[in-house]
Amino acid sequence: MPDQHPTLRAKRRAETQRTIQAHALRLFTERGYDATTVTDVAEAAGVSPMTVYRHFPTKEDLVLIDQHGRLVAERIAASSAEQPMVRRIGGALIASAATLTGGGRGDDLTADARFLLARLRLMISTPALRAKHLDNHYALQQAIVDALEDDVTGPDAGFHAQAAASACLAAMHTALVRWAEDDGRTELSDVIAEALAAAFGDDFVDGNGRRPRGSQKYQ
Amino acid sequence: MPDQHPTLRAKRRAETQRTIQAHALRLFTERGYDATTVTDVAEAAGVSPMTVYRHFPTKEDLVLIDQHGRLVAERIAASSAEQPMVRRIGGALIASAATLTGGGRGDDLTADARFLLARLRLMISTPALRAKHLDNHYALQQAIVDALEDDVTGPDAGFHAQAAASACLAAMHTALVRWAEDDGRTELSDVIAEALAAAFGDDFVDGNGRRPRGSQKYQ
DNA sequence: ACCACGATGGTAGTGACTACCAGATTGATA
DNA sequence: TATCAATCTGGTAGTCACTACCATCGTGGT
Numbered sequence: 341m342p343d344q345h346p347t348l349r350a351k352r353r354a355e356t357q358r359t360i361q362a363h364a365l366r367l368f369t370e371r372g373y374d375a376t377t378v379t380d381v382a383e384a385a386g387v388s389p390m391t392v393y394r395h396f397p398t399k400e401d402l403v404l405i406d407q408h409g410r411l412v413a414e415r416i417a418a419s420s421a422e423q424p425m426v427r428r429i430g431g432a433l434i435a436s437a438a439t440l441t442g443g444g445r446g447d448d449l450t451a452d453a454r455f456l457l458a459r460l461r462l463m464i465s466t467p468a469l470r471a472k473h474l475d476n477h478y479a480l481q482q483a484i485v486d487a488l489e490d491d492v493t494g495p496d497a498g499f500h501a502q503a504a505a506s507a508c509l510a511a512m513h514t515a516l517v518r519w520a521e522d523d524g525r526t527e528l529s530d531v532i533a534e535a536l537a538a539a540f541g542d543d544f545v546d547g548n549g550r551r552p553r554g555s556q557k558y559q
Numbered sequence: 560m561p562d563q564h565p566t567l568r569a570k571r572r573a574e575t576q577r578t579i580q581a582h583a584l585r586l587f588t589e590r591g592y593d594a595t596t597v598t599d600v601a602e603a604a605g606v607s608p609m610t611v612y613r614h615f616p617t618k619e620d621l622v623l624i625d626q627h628g629r630l631v632a633e634r635i636a637a638s639s640a641e642q643p644m645v646r647r648i649g650g651a652l653i654a655s656a657a658t659l660t661g662g663g664r665g666d667d668l669t670a671d672a673r674f675l676l677a678r679l680r681l682m683i684s685t686p687a688l689r690a691k692h693l694d695n696h697y698a699l700q701q702a703i704v705d706a707l708e709d710d711v712t713g714p715d716a717g718f719h720a721q722a723a724a725s726a727c728l729a730a731m732h733t734a735l736v737r738w739a740e741d742d743g744r745t746e747l748s749d750v751i752a753e754a755l756a757a758a759f760g761d762d763f764v765d766g767n768g769r770r771p772r773g774s775q776k777y778q
Numbered sequence: 779a780c781c782a783c784g785a786t787g788g789t790a791g792t793g794a795c796t797a798c799c800a801g802a803t804t805g806a807t808a
Numbered sequence: 809t810a811t812c813a814a815t816c817t818g819g820t821a822g823t824c825a826c827t828a829c830c831a832t833c834g835t836g837g838t
Contacts, residue, residue: 349804349815356816377793388818389795399794426758467694475690500757503733507758510729514722538719539645539726540759568784568835575785596824607787608826618825780838787832796823803816808809 357395360385364402365458373403373466400472403462406480412436413483421491425504429484430536433512438529446525453524460520474513481505511535576614579604583621584677592622592685619691622681625699631655632702640710644723648703649755652731657748665744672743679739696728703728730754 363384367376378399382389396402415432423431441453449457463469484505485498492501515535519528582603586595597618601608615621634651642650660672668676682688703724704717711720734754738747 347805352804353816378795379793390818391816393795394817397795424760470697471690471694474693475686478689496753496757499733499737499754502737503730503754503757506729506733507726510725511722514718514725518718518721534715535718535722538715538722541643566836571835572785597826598824609787610785612826613785616826782835782837784835785833788830790827790829792825792827794823794825797821799819801816801818803814805814806812808811 353395356385356387356391360387360392360395361402361405365462368403368462369458373462373469398472400469403459403469404473404476406476408436408440409480409483411439412480413487416484416487417490425488425492425501426508426536426540428488429505429508430511430533430540433508434529434533434536437532438527441524441528443527445527449524453528457520457524460516464517464520477506477509477513481509484509507539508536511539572614575604575606575610579606579611579614580621580624584681587622587681588677592681592688617691619688622678622688623692623695625695627655627659628699628702630658631699632706635703635706636709644707644711644720645727645755645759647707648724648727649730649752649759652727653748653752653755656751657746660743660747662746664746668743672747676739676743679735683736683739693732696725696732700724700728726758727755730758 360381364376364381367380367384378392379389381402382392385392392402396405412432415435416428419428419431421428440450440456442450444450444453463473481502485501488501488505489498494500512532512535515528515532518535519526519531522531579600583595583600586599586603590599597611598608600621601611604611611621615624631651634654635647638647638650640647659669659675661669663669663672682692700721704720707720707724708717713719731751731754734747734751737754738745738750741750
């Protein structure tokens with residue numbers, strides 16, 4: 341076991357990784373994604389192109405790195421098996437978003453939220469990134485299905501869970517786009533709740549039993 | 560207007576297009592998508608690589624060409640504005656699928672259905688194709704939103720329609736995967752109806768008023 | 779018969795990404 | 809402390825998707 345503590349090597353690796361990604365996002369935002377080559381990013385970060393590929397398998401991964409999936413899966417596994425699937429999933433998505441943004445909005449966003457915002461803006465404007473982001477949902481979807489699997493039974497349980505999870509994630513994706521286009525001026529969790537309500541019915545209630553606030557329509 | 564009738568030139572063009580795609584699907588299935596180069600496809604089809612790119616902008620488009628979107632949008636525009644959005648969209652998706660497969664299943668599939676099946680099998684096994692296919696739904700989603708726009712009103716009507724449409728399409732995508740993995744042995748429209756029921760509730764009814772089969776768990 | 783246009787092919791180039799190899803630094807062990 | 813293995817990094821050369829730019833030839837209308 342080479343690393344018991346955050347060893348020096350691991351810290352350096354994480355550091356260069358952050359450096360590369362920061363320069364990448366800056367260049368992509370300034371010049372555009374397609375107009376920026378991986379070599380440009382490498383030069384800006386002071387490393388060789390090889391090193392960039394070692395840290396980020398593809399150029400798209402420079403923008404789309406997410407582990408927020410495990411968090412969602414844990415919340416789902418902890419939720420009550422009594423509720424319908426979409427409610428369990430939707431509640432977890434809303435709660436995770438609320439944790440991420442910390443309740444701030446507008447100019448009062450957390451660093452994490454601002455980071456997410458910058459990446460979403462790039463994703464919206466670049467077809468390749470949009471496609472990859474949607475495909476990334478496949479991993480999250482699988483994690484959700486696994487989290488549900490212990491509770492849901494039946495011959496087609498897996499299929500039904502897949503359908504519910506993919507629909508919820510699609511609605512969330514729409515909400516993320518909306519939120520980013522609004523420059524984060526509304527609460528992300530509210531936007532997600534609104535999208536879920538539009539898709540699954542206005543009686544949609546989040547995991548804590550509160551009704552989603554959303555726009556004036558949902559009060 | 561150069562073409563009033565299917566002129567000879569247009570027919571030739573369509574012919575080579577079909578030839579190229581047929582050889583592409585064959586090679587992709589035999590050797591795998593990544594292991595087949597565009598040059599391979601061109602040689603097999605007896606044309607130059609340039610010609611392939613003229614007919615199919617990207618390699619992925621050799622597999623993912625769909626115009627079934629217009630059909631869906633027309634059905635939605637023709638549906639009753641009284642029903643909830645997801646029911647209108649879902650009904651259109653189910654009906655379109657039924658038209659496509661013509662009710663056949665198993666070894667009794669129409670040529671169109673077999674063609675779709677081959678393309679779906681490739682899509683499932685190739686990440687790049689999966690991603691592109693999901694992104695292609697964006698165009699269909701926009702068509703659906705436009706078809707709904709005339710009837711739905713409200714401050715966030717567009718956003719709500721986006722959310723509903725994306726969720727429905729995601730559920731349909733899950734159903735397509737399921738159907739292909741089952742080698743088309745079940746009726747595609749039934750699988751889609753089952754996925755929609757799993758996501759949006761067991762009371763989901765398709766456009767013709769029939770109840771979807773679903774599994775016994777969903778009374 | 780003539781001419782404009784559209785389809786095809788060739789050449790050269792860009793850029794993402796990979797395989798293979800070499801040197802340097804770190805972390806644990808004798 | 810000396811040593812050795814694992815890891816990080818850089819270089820080279822190559823593949824492949826994809827894109828101008830230009831030449832050629834057949835089709836379709838005048």
